[in-house]
Structures are given as C-alpha cells and as structure tokens.
Amino acid sequence: MNVEPRPRGLSLVHEQDRSLRLSHDDQELLRYVYRPWDAQLESPRPYFHPLRTLSGATVSLYRPHDHVWHKGIAWSLPNVGPANFWGGPTYLRDGGYQQLDNNGSTDHLEFEEVTVTPERATVTELLEWVTQQGETWFSERRSFTATVSPDSWTLVFETSFTNRTDTTIRFGSPTTEGRPNAGYGGLFWRGPRSFTNGRARNEHREGGDDLMGERSPWLAFTGQHDGSDHTSTLVFVDCPTNPGHPTRWFVRNGMYACVSPAPFFDEEVDAAPGQTLAYRYAVVIADGDPDPKPLADVGLRDLTRGRQGD
Numbered sequence: 653m654n655v656e657p658r659p660r661g662l663s664l665v666h667e668q669d670r671s672l673r674l675s676h677d678d679q680e681l682l683r684y685v686y687r688p689w690d691a692q693l694e695s696p697r698p699y700f701h702p703l704r705t706l707s708g709a710t711v712s713l714y715r716p717h718d719h720v721w722h723k724g725i726a727w728s729l730p731n732v733g734p735a736n737f738w739g740g741p742t743y744l745r746d747g748g749y750q751q752l753d754n755n756g757s758t759d760h761l762e763f764e765e766v767t768v769t770p771e772r773a774t775v776t777e778l779l780e781w782v783t784q785q786g787e788t789w790f791s792e793r794r795s796f797t798a799t800v801s802p803d804s805w806t807l808v809f810e811t812s813f814t815n816r817t818d819t820t821i822r823f824g825s826p827t828t829e830g831r832p833n834a835g836y837g838g839l840f841w842r843g844p845r846s847f848t849n850g851r852a853r854n855e856h857r858e859g860g861d862d863l864m865g866e867r868s869p870w871l872a873f874t875g876q877h878d879g880s881d882h883t884s885t886l887v888f889v890d891c892p893t894n895p896g897h898p899t900r901w902f903v904r905n906g907m908y909a910c911v912s913p914a915p916f917f918d919e920e921v922d923a924a925p926g927q928t929l930a931y932r933y934a935v936v937i938a939d940g941d942p943d944p945k946p947l948a949d950v951g952l953r954d955l956t957r958g959r960q961g962d
C-alpha cells in the first residue's frame with residue numbers, strides 16, 4: 653500500500669496573510685497570527701496561540717472574557733508615552749483606569765526570513781507600531797526560533813524596536829503610574845483557566861502571587877489540565893544581556909494564570925529619537941511537572957546559541 657509517511661521533525665504551514673502554523677512530528681506546537689482581526693480597542697498585534705506541549709496539551713488562552721486583549725503570548729506594552737499597545741483601558745496617575753482613544757496597533761510589514769529544518773525553525777519579521785491616530789512611532793524587527801529537545805521544546809523570542817519620531821518616548825507600566833504590583837508589560841503569557849492556582853517557582857523559592865515583582869533569571873509555572881490529571885510546565889528565561897537582568901516578574905496564579913518578564917515593572921525607560929531598545933527571552937514548554945532548573949538551563953542554552961543579526 654502506498655501510504656504517505658507522517659511528517660518527522662519540525663514543519664510549517666503558512667496561511668497566507670494570516671498566520672504561521674508550526675508542528676513537530678505532525679503535532680501542532682504553535683500558531684503565530686501575524687495579521688490579527690482584532691478591534692482597535694484590543695490593540696491589534698501579532699500573538700502566539702494556541703501553544704501546545706509535545707503531547708498536544710494546550711498551554712495558552714485566547715481572548716478571555718475578563719481581559720479580551722490577552723492573547724496567548726504576545727509582545728504587549730500598556731504605557732508607551734501616552735499610547736497603549738496593550739489593549740483596553742490605560743492606567744493614569746490620580747485617575748485610575750480610563751478607556752481612551754489611544755489603543756495603538758503593531759502591524760506586520762513583511763517576513764525577512766522563514767526557514768524550517770527538521771531540527772529548527774527561524775522566523776524574522778519587520779513591523780511598525782502605529783498609534784490610534786495613524787502615526788508610526790516605532791519600527792520593529794523581531795524574530796523567533798523553535799527547537800525541540802527529547803522532553804520539551806523552546807521558543808526564543810527577540811525584539812528590537814527603534815523610535816522613528818523626533819520626540820523621546822517613555823516606556824512604563826501601571827506601577828510607574830502609581831498602581832502597586834501592576835508592572836505588567838513586555839512578553840506576556842496568559843494561561844488556561846484550569847491553570848488558576850497553579851504553582852510558580854523562581855530561582856529562589858516557590859509561590860504564586862507573592863512572587864510578584866521579585867527578581868530572578870527565570871520563572872516557571874506549572875498548571876493542571878481539565879479533562880485529565882495531566883500537568884504542563886512553562887519556564888520563562890530572561891536573557892543575561894537584557895537591560896536590568898535579572899528582570900522583575902509580573903506573575904499571578906490566584907485570579908488567573910499569567911507570567912511576564914517585565915522590563916518596565918517599576919522603572920521607566922526612555923527611548924530617544926532614533927534609539928533602539930532590544931530584549932530577548934526563551935520559553936521552554938514541557939509536559940508534566942519536571943524540575944524547572946534544567947529546563948531553565950535549556951532555555952539559557954538556546955538564548956545564547958545566536959542573536960538576531962549574528
């Protein structure tokens with residue numbers, strides 16, 4: 653019988669003008685939506701969802717009813733000068749959260765590279781950050797790579813973005829505007845509903861919401877899946893070359909599951925005209941509840957394997 657063999661290793665399907673789907677041994681690992689169809693209120697931007705383990709367990713959440721602008725894993729920034737590239741309302745000092753006409757979008761321009769071998773996938777993309785009023789404030793070059801180990805796989809995300817205006821633009825968070833422990837912004841992950849009350853661990857200790865704002869080179873989150881007694885673990889790794897390393901972490905497990913290495917948690921960062929800021933992270937995704945330290949080591953290895961432009 654002439655039967656088509658199953659794919660082996662990494663493979664990619666390009667849904668033209670919509671998304672990239674990456675699989676391993678015929679199991680989809682991620683969908684990267686680069687042209688989202690979101691309302692302006694949600695600050696349209698590319699995102700990774702669904703994200704799955706090697707066994708196929710989904711470890712991300714899309715558009716939850718409590719925060720419809722949360723989408724899997726996305727580069728999301730709430731306080732970029734007066735603009736919001738996060739979605740929803742903006743936190744104002746002495747004014748609290750207010751819905752303003754300031755929800756910008758991160759727009760795909762083109763792919764510089766889409767290369768896939770059975771062992772490694774590499775994607776490099778050019779984007780622009782456009783305000784709700786139609787002004788282009790930043791140009792961005794981002795890349796992501798995926799590699800697979802026997803018991804996990806790693807997503808490395810890198811971004812560099814350049815101020816194209818003639819004005820210094822300040823990056824911050826609701827915490828820099830006066831709201832305690834709300835320093836979110838950057839590479840932000842929203843986990844499945846069933847991951848609520850999951851277990852967070854950093855280099856120093858285990859916890860949950862109480863790890864908010866602590867510095868660590870990595871942070872792991874383990875949650876349980878509905879419909880089975882299975883668990884999955886994600887380990888987020890901050891690159892040693894990132895400004896402010898080791899980063900502060902935005903993490904919650906009580907209200908819902910989320911993790912973000914937050915470079916602007918409680919300190920504002922200025923981008924002068926023509927200045928470029930750059931950040932690099934790894935996310936290691938595994939079935940079960942393994943020791944997170946070896947996974948963090950895998951993520952660090954993949955981070956130092958090569959940088960954008962090398």
